[in-house]
Amino acid sequence: MALTAPTALLLSIGSELLLGETVDINAAWLGRELAALGVDLRGVRQIPDDRGVIAGAFAAGLAEHDLVLATGGLGPTHDDLTRGGLADALGEELFEDEGLAGALRDRFGGDAWMPASNLRQAQLIASAKPLDNPIGSAPGWWVEREGRFVALMPGVPAEMQLMWIAQVAPRLQGKLGLRPLAMRTVKTFGLGESAVAERLGDLLEAPGESIDAGIYARDDGVHLRFSTRLDASRLEDPVRRAISALGDDVYGTDAETLPRLALAALQRGGASTLASLESGTDGALLAILAAHQAAEGEARYRGGALLVDGERPQAPAAADAVLTVRLAAQGALGRSRVAVDLAAPGMGFDTRVARIHGSGQQRPRRAAFAALDLVRRAGITTEGGA
C-alpha cells in the first residue's frame, strides 16, 4: 500500500560494543534521523569484529530490507572488518583504490608520516563509491545492488553524523520515495508513567486512525509521542486531548524544554540573567543550563558552581536570579528529596521540596529538571495571581 515506508536494518559493528566498552549512541541518533526521513528502522544489531558474522548480517539484512546501514569497523587496524564482511556478502573482491590511497597520504603529509596500516582504509569493491570523511581518516562506502542500498559509516559519532548529513541522507532522499513520519510530543513533569497513562483514559490505546502512540519516562519527565505517516494535522486532536487531561503537569510540546521555560518565566518576572548553585548533583544543573545556552545561542545563563560541602554558597557570577538545588542522599525505593531555592525578583521562594525517583545518572539530572520545573510553575503562579 502507499503508506509502506522503506525498511532498514542498522548494524553496529565492534566487539567493544558487546564487551560493553563503548555505548552505541549512534543507533539512537540514526534512529531519529531515519524516522524523520520516513524510513522504518526495523532493528538494530550489535555484532562483533568477526568477518563471517558481519558477512552473514549484511546478507540477512539485504534479503529483508531496502537499506542496510552500518557503523564502525572502518578503521586502520586488524580488527576493522566491515569492508571485508560486506565484500563477502556481495561476492566481490577488495582492492586498493589509488585515489583513496593518495588522499590518505596527503592527509598524513606524505608516505613517511602515514602508518602503513592506514592503507586498509583505501580499500573498495567494484559496486562501492567512497564517501568523503572530512574530519577523520576512514572514508565511508555507498553501495547500490539490485535496487537495495548499503551505507558504511565510521563509528566515531561526529564523523558518522557529518557523513550522514552531507552524503548519505541526501542520497537516500533521492533514491527512495520517502514519506516522512509526522510526530508530536507532549511533555509532562511531576507524574509517574502509570499515573500519566491512567489520566489519559484510552487515548494511548486508541489515539485515532493510522496514529501510533507511545509513552516514555525520561529525565525531563514523562513524554507522550503521537505519530502518523498521513497528514500531520491528524495529530492535533490527540495532542489537545492529552493537554486537556493533564493540565499544568504538561509543560510543553515538541521542542519545548524545561530550561527554556524556566528562563522565560524569570525573564517575565524581570530577571534577564541566571546563575546556579548546586550540591549532590555532580553539576547536572549547570551542565543542563550550559548545554541549553549553547544550543540556543543565548547569553542569559552566567555560570554555576558545584559545592561539595555546602560552605560559601556564593554564585560564581553576578546575575539577576540565583537558582540553588540540593540533592539529598538516596532514600528507600529509589526515591530522593530535592531542595530548591530561588532568589529572583517577584517570584523567588525558599526551600521548596520535590521528590524524584531513579538511581545512578538519572538522579542528578532529574533533580536539576525538578528545580527548573519549580521555577516554571512559580512563573505560572505569579502570573495567575497578578
Add this chain to the structure above:
Amino acid sequence: MALTAPTALLLSIGSELLLGETVDINAAWLGRELAALGVDLRGVRQIPDDRGVIAGAFAAGLAEHDLVLATGGLGPTHDDLTRGGLADALGEELFEDEGLAGALRDRFGGDAWMPASNLRQAQLIASAKPLDNPIGSAPGWWVEREGRFVALMPGVPAEMQLMWIAQVAPRLQGKLGLRPLAMRTVKTFGLGESAVAERLGDLLEAPGESIDAGIYARDDGVHLRFSTRLDASRLEDPVRRAISALGDDVYGTDAETLPRLALAALQRGGASTLASLESGTDGALLAILAAHQAAEGEARYRGGALLVDGERPQAPAAADAVLTVRLAAQGALGRSRVAVDLAAPGMGFDTRVARIHGSGQQRPRRAAFAALDLVRRAGITTEGGA
C-alpha cells in the same frame, strides 16, 4: 572444547530505541557484566514493541544460544509486550499471578491507589519465576526450559542493574559452568589510535596464544585491551610490552583513572584539596571530578565553577590547588585547543595548551581529561627533577 563459553543474545525491546528517543545504555552495562562472568555475548538486537517480532526474536535466540536476556517492555502500558512475546515463543499462556497482584496493590497502598493497568505487571507463564524489583513496579522473569535460560528485566537502568546483581547473575553462576574472561587494559593519553597501533608493532595482531587484543579511542584516551579465557598471568607479557613501547603516554592500567592520578600527583606535591574553574566545557571537568569523588568516597575535591563569560575567575571553595581549563571554539578537522592553568604548591604552571580531536559531547570531556593529564605529567616532571 573446554574453552567454549556459554553464549548469549541480548534483546533490547522498545520502539523508543529504534526511533532514537532513548539511548540503550543497558546493552553496554550488561556486556561488561557478561564478559566478567564468562558468558560470550554474541549479539544485541534492538527490536520494536511488536509482539510478533518479539516472539520471533526469542525463538531465534533460544535456537542458537544458551541464554537470552531481554530488557524493556515490562511496564504497565499497552505497548509493554515482552511478557506476551516470550509466552508466544514458548507456546505458553499468560495468567495473572495472585501473589504478584497482591504485592503490586501493597506497593501502591491499596487497590484504590493503583492504576488498573498495573495488573499487567502481575502476569506470569507456568515456566517463569518472578524476579523481585525493589525500586520499581515491574517484576522480572526467570525462565528455564530444556537447559536454556531466559531472564526478562526492566528497561530502567537502575532497576535492571539491581535485579541483575542480586538475582540474575547469581542464578547464572549457579546454573552454567562459567570460566571468566580475564582482561587487562592499558590506558594512554595524548596519542591518536593509529599512532598508538604503529608504536606497538605487531603486538595487536599477535598478542600471544589464546589472547585477544583490541584498541579503542575513548574520551579518556586510547585504550588497549588484552583478554583470555586461560590463565590471567598470560596477559602480563603483552601488557608489559605495550607499556614499554608507549612510555609516559601510558598513564595506567585497568581501573586506574586520570582524576585519581591527577589528585595523587597534587597530594604528593603537598596539595590535599582541589577546586576547579572552567569555561567552554559545559561543566565537564567538575562533573568528572565529582563523579570520581563519589565513586572513591573521598573529600579532596571541593567543588568547581563553570564560567560563561570568563569574568570573576574565582574558585567557588577554598582549596590548596585550583585547576583551570578553557576550551576554545572548535577548529578545522574537529580539532580544538585547550588552555590549562594549575595553581598548586611546587608544581603549578601557567597556560599549557593541549590539542584534542572530536566533536559534540566528546569535546568538553576530552578537554577535561587533557587538563587532568597535564596535571599527571606535571607530577612526573616534578618528581623526575627532584
